[in-house]
Amino acid sequence: MTRDTHNTELRKQVGQLIVMGFDGTEMSSRLESLITRIRPGGIVLFARNIVTPQQTHELLKSCQKLVSTPMFLCVDMEGGLVDRLKKAITPAPSPEAVFRAGDRKLFRKHGRLIGAECRAVGFNVDFAPVSDLAFEASRSVMASRAVSASPKETVVYVREFLRGLGDAGVLGCGKHFPGLGEGKLDSHHDLPVIEKPWKKLWAEDLYPYRALRRDYPFVMVCHAAYPAVTKNRTPASMSPDWITGVLRNKIGYRGLVISDDLEMGGVLTAATIQDAAAEHIAAGGDIALICHREDFIVNAYETMIQRAETDRRFARRVKESAQRVLAFKKKARGLKRFPPPPKPQAIERLTRQLWEFSEQVRLDALGQEEQA
Numbered sequence: 001m002t003r004d005t006h007n008t009e010l011r012k013q014v015g016q017l018i019v020m021g022f023d024g025t026e027m028s029s030r031l032e033s034l035i036t037r038i039r040p041g042g043i044v045l046f047a048r049n050i051v052t053p054q055q056t057h058e059l060l061k062s063c064q065k066l067v068s069t070p071m072f073l074c075v076d077m078e079g080g081l082v083d084r085l086k087k088a089i090t091p092a093p094s095p096e097a098v099f100r101a102g103d104r105k106l107f108r109k110h111g112r113l114i115g116a117e118c119r120a121v122g123f124n125v126d127f128a129p130v131s132d133l134a135f136e137a138s139r140s141v142m143a144s145r146a147v148s149a150s151p152k153e154t155v156v157y158v159r160e161f162l163r164g165l166g167d168a169g170v171l172g173c174g175k176h177f178p179g180l181g182e183g184k185l186d187s188h189h190d191l192p193v194i195e196k197p198w199k200k201l202w203a204e205d206l207y208p209y210r211a212l213r214r215d216y217p218f219v220m221v222c223h224a225a226y227p228a229v230t231k232n233r234t235p236a237s238m239s240p241d242w243i244t245g246v247l248r249n250k251i252g253y254r255g256l257v258i259s260d261d262l263e264m265g266g267v268l269t270a271a272t273i274q275d276a277a278a279e280h281i282a283a284g285g286d287i288a289l290i291c292h293r294e295d296f297i298v299n300a301y302e303t304m305i306q307r308a309e310t311d312r313r314f315a316r317r318v319k320e321s322a323q324r325v326l327a328f329k330k331k332a333r334g335l336k337r338f339p340p341p342p343k344p345q346a347i348e349r350l351t352r353q354l355w356e357f358s359e360q361v362r363l364d365a366l367g368q369e370e371q372a
Contacts, residue, residue, distance in 0.1 A: 007305075010315070013322035014304045015039040017281055019072055019258065021291035025051050027062040034294055035066045038301050041325055042072025042125065044291055047084050053121045053342045056088060060122035061338060069326070070335040072171075072287075074125040077114050080144045082128075085117050090351045092117070093358045095129060099147035099157050101364035106357075107157045111164020111172070113354055118170045120342045120350060124334045127220060129161040131174045131208040133181035141186045149181075151207035158208055162215050169334040174212060176222035176260060177247060178236055179205025183224055189265040192224040193233060201229065206251070213253045217332075220258050221247075221285065223266030235267050237280050244284035256328055258287040263296060274303035282314055286321040 019042035022031055035043075043063050050056050060073050076082050080094020098110045111129070118126050132138065133154055134146035147157045158174070165172040178201060183192035196205070209219065221243060225233040229241070236242040237259045247253050259280045260267075267276050277288035277300035288304075290297045308315040329335050 007309075010305055010308055010318070012039065013318050014301055014308070016041040016069070016322045016325045017287055017304065017318065018042075018277075018297065018301060019044055019074060019287055019289050020297045021046060021049075022294065023048065023292070025049055025055060026059060030294075031063075032066060034297070035063060038297065039067050039069070040071065040297075041069075041287060042074055044074040044076075044127075044289065045084065045123075046076070046291070047087070050084055050088050050121075053088050053347050056085075056121040057339075057341050064338060070329050072125045072329075072335070073123050074127060075118060075123045076127045077118055077123075078128040078130060078145055079110065079114060082145060085121070088121070089117055089347060090354050091358070092354055093361045094144035095147050095157065095161075096134070096144035097365060098361050099153075100368060101361045102368045103364060104156055104160050106361060106364065107160035108164040108167075109357060110361075111161035112167045113164070113350070113357055115165040115168025115170040116350055117354075118165075119168050119334075119339055120346060122339060123170065124332075125171045125173070125218070126165055127173045127175060127218070128165075129158050129172065129174075130176070131158050131212075132176055132179055133205055135181040137182045137184055138180055141183060142180065146181065151204055151211075155208050155211045159212060159215060162212070171217040171332065171334065173218035173220050173258070174209060174216040175220035176224075177209055177219050178222070178226065178242055180222055180224060181205055185266075191233070191235060191266045191269045194224055194226050195228055196226065197228050201226070206246070209247065209253065210251055213251050216253070216255050217328075218256045218258050219247060219253060220260055220289075221280075222260050223264055233270070235270050235276075237262075237267055237285070238270065238276060238283055240283040242283075243280075248284055256287060256325065257285045259285055259289050261289050261291040262300070263290060263292055272299075274299040276300075278304050278307050278314070281317055281321060284317075286324055 018040045021044045079092035130145045162172040182194045185192040221237045223235040273296045
């Protein structure tokens with residue numbers, strides 16, 4: 001293999017290890033240039049990118065057209081507080097509200113309806129459901145995003161939600177490994193330091209990942225430190241102890257490992273974004289999530305290429321994860337066919353179904369409270 005061929009292959013591999021976000025609601029020459037240069041494994045949209053179902057579909061389609069390999073077309077859609085499609089379609093109820101209704105059929109329907117929203121506008125990956133436990137310590141941070149302090153009850157909701165997403169042809173994601181249930185700080189701004197011993201983490205926060213290790217297509221690793229376990233304050237997203245040692249080896253997870261957004265304050269307290277991206281991959285992660293700034297995306301991409309050119313061990317990690325991502329994409333049926341543009345009648349029907357579901361959840365939750 002010539003040096004030029006090797007460099008081209010390396011750039012392709014590194015591109016597969018990035019899921020990127022951006023500004024704007026339509027394709028621009030600048031965005032086209034960035035996607036063509038990076039050829040990312042996926043893109044992620046936020047409320048800032050989403051106006052209408054048709055516009056969102058066109059934006060996703062125009063991104064995919066620039067890259068020959070199927071992309072992960074991602075969104076955060078949990079319902080409630082984290083609902084990127086609430087203005088384009090209609091709000092979906094929160095995980096906590098659905099869980100309070102007490103019917104696992106509704107848990108699955110929650111996932112299926114949110115999955116139908118995602119699929120209708122072109123998404124194939126939903127960074128949901130939250131698998132953190134609803135402990136009092138994190139109540140001010142997690143609020144209605146987490147469903148229960150009980151690991152087993154959390155697993156019931158998460159499993160059914162994932163199945164619902166799958167019914168709609170959308171891949172889900174367990175988050176935020178190894179668990180933010182005891183986190184008192186918001187990792188968007190600060191580094192939560194969770195002083196919880198290993199035995200309690202294993203029995204509680206890690207229980208969903210143990211029980212659902214074959215169910216999660218993706219696991220998202222958080223930016224929190226667990227010094228009682230690792231003896232340091234390295235965020236889990238950059239920790240080989242957590243990603244390789246616990247998630248891969250001890251739990252036996254074989255799906256894709258993605259970082260939480262590397263632009264968050266929780267990780268930037270520990271490293272520059274380009275170093276954080278490289279360290280996530282070095283620690284055993286597969287995909288670095290960089291949700292906004294073009295300079296951060298380019299710096300991370302070039303830094304990983306440069307490190308792979310001079311560090312054989314890192315080059316092997318890049319190759320291993322790129323192969324895992326591509327093998328996953330080859331098997332995942334939902335990635336191969338981009339859906340047709342959403343028809344207004346279909347969106348109206350989905351809007352009505354979501355409203356009816358929200359009412360059903362509200363009434364069932366009231367019934368549960370009356371029985372209690």
